[in-house]
Amino acid sequence: MYTYDAIDQGLVNDRVKQFSNQVERRLAGQLSEEEFRPLRLQNGLYLQRHAYMLRIAIPYGLFNSRQMRMFATLADAYDRGYGHFTTRQNLQFNWLRLEDTPQMLTELASVQMHAIQTSGNCVRNITSDAFAGVAHDEIVDPRPVCELLRQWSTLHPEFAFLPRKFKIAVNAAQEDRVVTAAHDLGLHLRRDAKGQLVADVLVGGGLGRTPILGSVIKRDLPWHELPNYLTAVLRVYNLHGRRDNLYKARIKILLRALGAEELGRQVEQQYQGLKGSPEAWTQAEWDRVASGFGAPAYRSLPRLGEADLLQAVPEAQRPAFQRWLGRNVKAHRVDGYASVVLSLKPHQGLAPGDLTSAQMRAVADWADDFSWGELRATHEQNLVLADVEQSRLPELWQAAQALGLATPNLGLLTDIIACPGGDFCSLANAKSIPIAKAIQERFDNLDTLFDLGEISLNISGCINSCGHHHVGNIGILGVDKDGEEWYQVTLGGEQGQYAAIGKVMGPSFYANDIPEVVHRILTVYLSQRDIDERFIEVYRRLGPAPFKEAVYSPGLTPTRASQEETHV
Numbered sequence: 001m002y003t004y005d006a007i008d009q010g011l012v013n014d015r016v017k018q019f020s021n022q023v024e025r026r027l028a029g030q031l032s033e034e035e036f037r038p039l040r041l042q043n044g045l046y047l048q049r050h051a052y053m054l055r056i057a058i059p060y061g062l063f064n065s066r067q068m069r070m071f072a073t074l075a076d077a078y079d080r081g082y083g084h085f086t087t088r089q090n091l092q093f094n095w096l097r098l099e100d101t102p103q104m105l106t107e108l109a110s111v112q113m114h115a116i117q118t119s120g121n122c123v124r125n126i127t128s129d130a131f132a133g134v135a136h137d138e139i140v141d142p143r144p145v146c147e148l149l150r151q152w153s154t155l156h157p158e159f160a161f162l163p164r165k166f167k168i169a170v171n172a173a174q175e176d177r178v179v180t181a182a183h184d185l186g187l188h189l190r191r192d193a194k195g196q197l198v199a200d201v202l203v204g205g206g207l208g209r210t211p212i213l214g215s216v217i218k219r220d221l222p223w224h225e226l227p228n229y230l231t232a233v234l235r236v237y238n239l240h241g242r243r244d245n246l247y248k249a250r251i252k253i254l255l256r257a258l259g260a261e262e263l264g265r266q267v268e269q270q271y272q273g274l275k276g277s278p279e280a281w282t283q284a285e286w287d288r289v290a291s292g293f294g295a296p297a298y299r300s301l302p303r304l305g306e307a308d309l310l311q312a313v314p315e316a317q318r319p320a321f322q323r324w325l326g327r328n329v330k331a332h333r334v335d336g337y338a339s340v341v342l343s344l345k346p347h348q349g350l351a352p353g354d355l356t357s358a359q360m361r362a363v364a365d366w367a368d369d370f371s372w373g374e375l376r377a378t379h380e381q382n383l384v385l386a387d388v389e390q391s392r393l394p395e396l397w398q399a400a401q402a403l404g405l406a407t408p409n410l411g412l413l414t415d416i417i418a419c420p421g422g423d424f425c426s427l428a429n430a431k432s433i434p435i436a437k438a439i440q441e442r443f444d445n446l447d448t449l450f451d452l453g454e455i456s457l458n459i460s461g462c463i464n465s466c467g468h469h470h471v472g473n474i475g476i477l478g479v480d481k482d483g484e485e486w487y488q489v490t491l492g493g494e495q496g497q498y499a500a501i502g503k504v505m506g507p508s509f510y511a512n513d514i515p516e517v518v519h520r521i522l523t524v525y526l527s528q529r530d531i532d533e534r535f536i537e538v539y540r541r542l543g544p545a546p547f548k549e550a551v552y553s554p555g556l557t558p559t560r561a562s563q564e565e566t567h568v
Contacts, residue, residue: 001062001374002147002292004112011155012114019043020102027099042122044115045101049426052096054104055118060128060146060170061089061377063113065364068375070111072360074104083360085344085353087417087468088167089127089377090118094424116154121162123153123234128170129177130378133293134339134386136331139190140197142172144290145223148281151289152227159234163241164249166234167206178379181205181213181499182471184251185233189223197223203233203263204255207465211501212252217264224281231279232270236263296372296387301336304390312394323408323446324397338390340370342383342400343407345416346440351433352418353381359403370396380417382410412449413457413522414440417468421461421478422485428461430478430485435459435514442515452522455535456495471495473536474521475502476514487514491521491547492539505548520550 004012019039026036033047040046044055056071071091075083078100079093086092096104108114118125126146133141149168153159159166169178172189180186186202198220205214221229240258242248255263306325313321330339342363345352355363367375367385370392376384383405388396400406409415416439419425421432436459443449458472469475475490486508493502509517522535524546529538539547 001064002059002143002289008151009109009112012109012112012116015043015114015116016102016105016109019105023098023102038120041119042116043101043105044118045098046119047426048094048424049422049428050424051094052098052101053092053094053424054096054101054115055086056091056093056108056113056115057118057125058089058091058113058377059150060126060132060143061130061379062132062143063375063377065367065373065375067111067113068360068364068367070107070113072357072364074107075357075360078104081358082350082354082356084351084420085355085377085381085383087379087381087419087466088118088125089130089379090125091377092420094420119165120160121164121166122160123156123162123166123168126150126153126168126170127178127183127379129173130376130384131177131330131339131386132172132376133295134332134334134337135173135175136333137174138172138333139174140172141293142170142189143293144286145172145187145189145199145226146170147289147292148285149226149230152230158231159238162234162238163243164246164251166237166251168230176496176499179468179471179495179499182207182211182468182495183214185230186214187226192220199223199226201229201233203267204252204260206250206252207468207470208250209247209463210250210252210256211465211470212256213499213501214252215255215260215263217260217267224283224286225275227279227281228274228277229267229271232267232274235270236266240266295334298334298337298387299389301389301391303335309390309393312391313397320408321394321397323450324406325393327408327410327412328406329393332387334387336390338388338393340385340388340393340396340400341378341410342385342405343409343415344382344405345409346407346414346437346444351420351423352416352436355383359405362399362403363405366396366399380410380415382415408446409449411454411456413443413452413455413518414449416440416457416459417472418459419461419466421459421467425461425466427464428478429463429480430461430487431511432459432461432467432478435476435478435487435511438511438515439518442519452526453532453534455522456493457518458493468495469493470501471499472502473539474518479508481508485511487511489514489517489521489551491544492536494536503544505544506552517551521547524550 025031046053084092169183170187188200201218202214328341371385418432418436422428457474458469459476460467460469461478471493477488488508490502494500
């Protein structure tokens with residue numbers, strides 16, 4: 001993986017010193033909260049409902065065992081013994097004292113980590129495929145482009161005060177595993193007819209109050225021109241993005257106002273003045289960065305089939321092991337190896353995406369033992385060991401089982417994406433974690449889950465959609481009505497190549513109703529599906545009517561559906 005050079009390390013160290021001084025001044029009363037707020041946000045520090053929250057950057061979701069052990073140390077020393085992995089492939093600590101945060105950042109800097117640009121109106125952490133470099137369907141390795149983008153965007157003086165935050169996702173595989181279309185700017189990397197690396201550029205995606213999928217405004221952009229073209233995009237956004245209304249400040253609103261064709265025209269006009277400038281990347285820059293992503297010293301091994309692997313475990317354990325192989329183990333481009341997803345939900349009663357310090361240390365040990373010390377965080381709030389020898393899968397499965405990290409539910413109903421919600425976030429209208437736990441408990445049967453097949457269920461505690469409820473097959477949104485917590489349900493969302501925004505079913509529900517609402521939705525699906533038909537396929541074939549009829553029919557106990565329609 002990429003290792004900091006002297007410039008990277010010096011920059012991070014200087015930021016820690018600067019922030020330490022700012023915290024000292026705040027604690028001494030020399031800075032008001034209003035004055036301190038933009039300074040702490042530039043360093044990923046939020047003031048939440050009960051305490052400060054620090055969001056740590058994990059660039060494109062890639063980190064190592066040493067850094068994971070540092071997370072465990074920080075969790076024990078400054079938090080409550082756990083951390084939370086987010087949909088942006090970052091890590092958050094939720095129970096911090098302000099006076100401790102400079103020391104935390106100092107310790108993070110010692111393992112080449114920071115919290116720069118994890119908040120504020122700037123280019124946020126670049127996200128990408130958690131299986132980059134090893135996926136069987138990968139077209140090109142996106143990691144060098146991600147790293148070059150990270151270096152280009154970090155503390156970029158022209159884009160430090162954008163109208164609103166700006167999120168970039170990079171995909172380079174046949175399957176889109178990063179929800180590219182739901183980002184302010186998405187890149188699809190591929191090879192053109194001549195074998196040259198190019199990018200298709202999508203602009204104007206985003207969820208939140210006004211969910212919109214991005215539009216392609218540029219195709220076949222040569223990879224080395226990415227910084228010039230992205231500069232053009234951000235300049236148009238900086239010039240015309242709204243600063244008078246926080247809720248209309250994202251680039252998706254500009255896209256809606258101008259239309260994709262006009263936005264693309266203005267970006268192209270800017271780009272023509274930048275094209276070929278010294279800001280373009282060079283092959284030397286590519287080689288410098290790409291050297292950090294060389295392949296491990298893979299052994300020459302045979303590719304093992306499922307039957308071979310099942311023979312390696314006792315007969316009584318084979319059904320459970322087979323389920324895990326089918327859901328949590330992914331194909332690798334190198335024979336004899338596999339990528340393993342460690343499920344962070346449900347496990348030991350924690351919220352989706354949470355990991356205890358003890359689990360962090362164990363996972364770090366597994367990374368060293370099984371996967372060359374490397375780890376990946378996924379958009380779905382799970383973790384990946386990317387390079388595991390197939391012959392060692394039974395050993396890893398046993399270890400993961402012992403710590404509750406081997407639930408074979410990847411892509412199934414209880415693999416829930418959820419934000420921290422009202423338990424922590426001061427912006428949330430309602431709690432997310434209890435809803436996720438209630439659904440997991442209601443459907444805590446592997447036979448049921450496997451029979452239901454692939455279904456995504458996402459939960460957000462407010463309209464900001466940090467839980468990406470809009471692109472869940474079933475989406476749940478917490479809303480506030482007269483000081484009470486209600487939950488709105490959407491159907492038909494999807495991520496990937498066929499990304500779609502879910503539609504609101506109708507009136508919202510009390511928290512206690514949600515598991516029964518989900519049950520009724522699934523009952524319709526099971527009664528109407530054809531063999532091997534997925535939930536999203538049934539929904540698209542039938543439309544919302546039969547689901548709404550089942551959910552809002554008499555007999556919901558207790559019947560608490562709101563009489564008011566709530567629109568996103």
